[in-house]
Amino acid sequence: MTKKIKLFCLPFAGGAANLYEQWNKNLSKEIELCPINLAGRGNRIMEKPYNNLEEAVNDIFNIIKDDISESDYAIFGHSMGALLAYELVQKILNLGKKAPLHVFFSGRKPVHIRKTKKLYSDMNALEFKEAVLSLGVTPREIFENSDLNEIFVPILRSDFKIAETFVERPEIIPFNFDISVLVGKDEEITVEEAEQWKLYTTKKCAVYYIKGGHFFLLNEQQAVIDIVNNHLHNLVAIDI
8 A cells, every 4th residue: 555645835925725735636646735824824814923933833833743743744835935844844853753755945045045135024015015016926906905905914024024034053954855946947046046955955955947937836837746746756655
């Protein structure tokens, strides 16, 4: 009997679990899709957004802690989700829990590289609105409808604050499992920056450059799924 590997998926700023749910039809049958809804979205719409990165990581860990002790698993995170994935794995390893078989870091510079552009979390309301809308994935109605604004803008503010958090560490302690890095060919991540993800593992680090900008995850979905399938289907343990 073939055991499934759980794939925990973490969203970009402003995203929710439903952005991954459509992957199901094309994922390998050995992979069990487990998209994570963060506080304030989906079935958790009534919950307040996180105050900081640590709160978010602790919440995600509490959601998955039982599953990771019982199942083989991998983690996929895009943009903010990639930072959450990295910090989540730090927590898992620090607590002596079972490590993932593979982690996919998507749409993000290595976490030791500081952001140099103006931070979204420092912007006033108008600057924030224009900056978020310029990314092209957030509906304008969220800012222009007062009811939607009251619900979703605090979530966006929280997400961007988390995404821009820099965790100071004295050194990079590499993982002991394979990782994959996915980068949009047209996003603001250089080849030199993307290749520095190789410092984060003693095992294999595959770097993929995908057609499009930062949101290639949405526009080149099948290319992303193919990468996930190719890495995970050989990792599934077989019970005889």
